[in-house]
Amino acid sequence: MSTLYRHLRVHQVFGANTDVGKTLLTAALVRASAALGNSVYYLKPVSTGPIQDADDEHVKRFAGQHKNLVDAACLFRYDDPVSPHLAATMQATRRGIESASYPTDPAFVSSVASHIRSRATQVHSLDSNAAHMYVETAGGVHSPVLSGSSQLDAYRPLRLPTVLVADARLGGISATIAAYESLLVRGYELDQVLIFKDDYYRNYEYLQPYFAERGVRLDALPAPPERHSDDAENFRITDAFYASLAPENREGAMFDVVKHLDVCHEKRLDELASMPRRTLESVWWPFVQHRLYGKETDVNVIDSAWGDYFSVYNGHRFSSSSSASPASAPAPSTSHSLLNPQFDGSASWWTQALGHAHPSLALAAARAAGRYGHVMFPLATHAPALKLSERLLQGPGRDWAARVFLSDDGSTGMEVAIKMAIRTYLARNPDIKAAVEEEEKSGSGKGKKGLGVLGLEGSYHGDTIGAMDACAPGVYTCEWHDARGFWLEPPTVAIRHGRTVVSLPPSLGGGIHDPGPLARAYDVRGRLNSDLAKAYEKHITQALEGLKEKGERLAALVLEPIVLGAGGMLFVDPLFQHVLVATARRLLNLPVVFDEVFTGLYRLGLSSPSSLLQTTPDISVHAKILTGGLVPLAATLATKEVFEAFWGEKKEDALLHGHSYSAHAVGCEVALETLGILDKMEKNGAWDEAKTAWGVPTAATSAESASTPASTVASNSDGAPIWSLWSPSLVDALSKLPGVCETMAMGTVLAITLEDTQAGYASHTAAALLSPLTFPDPHADVGELSAAPGGAPFGVHHRTLGNVAYFMTSLNTPPESVRAVEDRLWEVLNAGLRGSAFKWT
Template sequence: MLAHILFGANTEVGKTIWSTALCYASHYLAHAPVEYIKPVGAGPVEEADYVHLAKFVPCKCTNIHQFEKAMSPHMSEGAMQTTDASIVSALRKHLQASSFKNTFVETAGGVSSPAPSGSLQCDLYRPLRLPVLLIGDSKLGGISTTIAAYEQLKVRGYDISAILMLRDPENAPQYENWKYFSEIWSKSYSCHDKENIKCFTIPSPPALSQDAEADFKAMQKYYSESASVGYDVLKHIEQVQKTRLARLDDMINQTEKHIWYPFTQHTLVNPKEIAVIDSAHGDMYTVFAPNAKRKSEEALADGSKKEGSVAVEENKYKELFDASASWWTQGLGHGDPYLAMSAAYAAGRYGHVLLPNCTNEPALGLAEDLLSTVGKGWANRVYYSDNGATGMEIALKMALKAARIQHQLSGKIEIIGLEGAYHGDTIGTMDACPPNVYNVEVDWYDGRGIWFDSPVVKVSNGEVSVQWEDKSFSFTALDDVYNVSSRVNSHLAKQYASFIGEKVRTAMQQGHQFGALVIEPLVVGAGGMLFVDPLFQRVLVDIAKGRLPESPWYTEAHENKKAGIPVVFDEVFIGLYRLGQLRSADILGVYPDVQVNAKLLTGGLVPLSVTLASEELFEYFLSDKKSDALLHGHSYTAHPVGCHVARQSLKRLDQLNRTAWTENKQRWLEFFGCQNVNGVLSSRNPNAWSVWDPEWVYEVSKLECVESIMALGSLASVVLKAGDHGYQSSAAGQYLSRLREFSTGAEEYGILARPLGNVVYFMTSQITPTHTVKEIQAKIIDVFSQPR
């Protein structure tokens, strides 16, 4: 099936005329069964577009929503109850079931006209991303509106197969807009695919006659005379589609030849499991599945099925839920048009500009935004780079130099960290981690530190606990674990302090010099999605800053507010609401000296990283010598595109926190029966909550194959029972293959998840709809309940 969507550069530009001409050519010249679909229409049924088309072409006409009054759909009675999702779902199902050779979907109004919900037409249909036939505007000013429509579609990721226009009638002014697009625009307009954009024209239809029979005959003659151009359009779009599909079909072979995947042993890659991602929107990848088999019957012109039809081989697109949030970067969904326009604005205004001894609004504005939110109460400076590893490399340089000067250290300076830590793949960040699968094969690796086995938070067989060495500590509710302020004087806190203090003191007596505490707060990510007891990390920070008697720096703390060693928070993964909170400091109850944010910073659109630092650390780099400065640079430091997009992303995340997640937070409070001192259900924001349903978390924790599960914010992590633990484990393979099968809920899509050994994690974006989460939860239960 070859399906195209017709967008208009404006209203009254001839979408229905062109739809009829194309269907006419398909039926009478190409002899190909054809269907016309009008998802949303407005006006009396007898005046509906599909009624006009059906007069001239014996094809199947489908109308999904028809509002009675001839007005913008968003103003129609009951329109706001007609959701975008319901329209797209109905259209998708219709297209999936169709077996017509050609299908043309006609939109309402112009590209930016409102849909029933109030969103724009170009946004309404974006999840389907059908190839576009853009109906240009032949009226005065139409060149401008057509180009504007073209750019609106391109910024949303649509492919435009052709521009179709009506030529002005002989007795009207000859604007000849079509000639501009045929002869001038294609040569001068700097679009990368202009060689594929052809402009086709047909005359404007004859003037409407008062005689219905005469009008019908005139239009019938008009469509007959226009059929040859319609046929040329059909041949063109078919060739465009063939070229496109051929490229998609060959991408796996070419990828095998030329791409070197990260974190991948290529001898273990099954080519059949390579996902050719054609596009992405919201939480979904649209993947190309070459030669997918589907039962199909040949359709006759009237839509009936031909007897004896057999299954055919055809190229199909399928959808996969992006369950790793594209390696933890996705926060506001793929293809977000407003982030895309923010990027386009900054690119058009700046491109990239130098930062040293200069400033610009995106860089300065983002710094101010960060210091008033993430860095509020402790940070004064923002250092820009491009990714989390680089941001952490900068953080280490800041912290270690400050400690060297403060404590007058020389020689090898080390860090205090956690087992399983991962801070990136630059040389410095690898050295700040214990030996592991990511660094032991790197020739220059030299682990510089001591590492603590962390107590971990688990939900196992319906019970919440903290597991530390061979001990287990039970809790009534998950939120109790993350209410650190109520636990700092507990017996367990004292045990932690004694354990940490003794190990650090012993190491220092053996000659170790420490320059920083470096931790991933709350969750050790790549090391296995370990949910570290936040109380343990709070005690670590208090030891590092000399606030507890067990600390080697305790005496110094009474004399110097800069006592202890700098504390670095690696929030590349967990920051900015990934775990439900803006920052970990609000749970731990302590501030770092340096913190790194990336991943969700730009909503998943472009690379950007920030290293926030206190003024005290900044001052260690001040002197009359340039060599004392932080001599670290990145060519795209404070890239204006990334900074401007990040500002929009932070605003959206803040809005979501204040509105969209209220129901999730309340559900977690109610499930655990969290009460205040008067026995009334608490109305506070919980420290521990998730978009994943708490009942589902407990149900999964009781499955036969599951050792434990944890969920915070948009992250859920499942530890499977397996004989082979760790990163090399293959326990998750069969489960992941089943999850990729296309049979989830009412919509057919698979779940593309990635394992960390015997740990399978699932991550939504921050905007994943509740109904989608429920569908995924049901599929996970189904798959994990099956025998391995």
């Protein structure tokens, strides 16, 4: 994620199998690079076997006349010539270590990245024009690293450009193609394939056109001599072999390969450097006022992503024209990587559940694409769609939903839900149905087109016209917007100056209500008999009866449960929403739609927000987290009553809604994989540490063992089980900063509302205050590893909603990453609002 340098070209060498000549060909690459006058760095991260047979020693031994230009290193060395994970275990056993510990994958890859960074600095200090580096892996592409993980997955955070050594033996064609496809599925970029010529099997004759069709160069090189029993003679013939591959005249296939790799490196640099300009010339961004962002430095070039981090190209921000570079961008230097890790602080618009490029999700997508591609769905079925529907009915739809309608995204899912709700309303209320049909027949009224929805101010259900019409007029609506309905002002829950408060809107008299600790605020059942509940019911009843008297017809209650996301991360008082659902059903017999596109499927720490509201809907919509953030898909769940509202003899009475990619098999398969992983995480206690910090009992802890600020403690014994991956102490401390109006956290979400006289979406307060977060901390200790993959200093990508700053993690974001982001966030906000170095921890 942080390994692209102008003057250090790095390639990682993988083998299609073990014993395919990977070390021999890597040594030849090193020798040819050195013969061309380049400083060359060779790294073997893990070596197994006797030291005299070690690959790094072999590379140094046969570096040729220019060995003074070659630096060879190994990071982890074990004596037994077996797979790294087994070699480490055997060595520990031999030393009498019963429970040996090995580097985790993040620690292992940080060691590799740190070594690369040190060599990049060395190249800079030598004032060298260019240098080459080769990182040789062990065995085949899926050979395990020390932790036991496949090395393809372990090395993936670095995503180094790749050289693949093909297998020249019997079965080698299959092994090579399988290795190539494994590299592709995990997002690697393959620049070169090398293979030894075998005049009997002649695998190169098949593989050369195969790779040529796919735009990958393959070079076949003479096979090495057999090992001689005499060491001196073996050295002589082996050195002669390398001299034939990299002769002193600097001509031949190996030199052509080295030059090709140089060209690939330059093309990669040129491509990344050109992307900002090309983007400004051709792309229309969503939710962006282009007039305000016309400089190349405004463009965030994402080269790849892994886990919770983007790998961002900053070369255009390191340019010599410092006036064009942001003030907080790192100082330019040839020793700086042009790629920097950047924490995805909005979970890529609230979609990420398991981090970017999750290998299980990528494989699920490939599995379904290979089996189905896309297939027609009406009057058909396929396993991914059927199994997903059954899974959703047993998950968020348990005990209330009967059917699942699969579509493409949250906005479409809400369009479907609104159609379902309006038809259901008319089926429930035959007298109103008769009245509106008579109006249409006589032309005396609006008829069905006069039916509206009941909702909350600040709601957002998507950008399609129908979904927008279900919202009050606001910044997201357009010229065609026709608001159809009535929207109540919602009371909200937040942390102010360390205290949990419920803020009442003017329509409810305004002011602040004290519900006690946060857990009690979300204990809806425990608050049902409170005076505030009675006030809510009275207010809602008066509003709805007033609408009836005016002849207004509402056909559905449409809610974002718990949080109004795009409306400003407003945490609505759950008691108000509970009372609203009950009152709307009692007075108007309305079907209830829960828009769980944002808040569902553990985003807020619970499988469904219905459990907090102590009520279920008639219809719910799920998207975003549904597929782990990999591909678009939406599911609209409905009760049996809703389904039967479309039951009839006439085709025109059916739900005539769909799109070309309905129930897309790839999306359904990925969703199944995502839900399966989330189930395992919950069962395995993946969030127990965070729950404990918030005082929520787990199987291994009790509420009494936690010590957190009273305002942010949640426990089953004293209210609802409210918890967050964000530290309660941070939420408490931020709420006490000058200039902060309130804070709130739940599940993966953290929201910070800043004081601003021009509060609202049009405000630039939060964006301006948080701008230093975008780039790596210029004061970070370069010798200290960060929480980002590879350990390099990282920036934080973020989105703001006017004067509201919000941050979001995945559901599997490591605690060390969350703490590191918290530290950066505190430093920036504390410095910007108070101008001191006060610590919150």
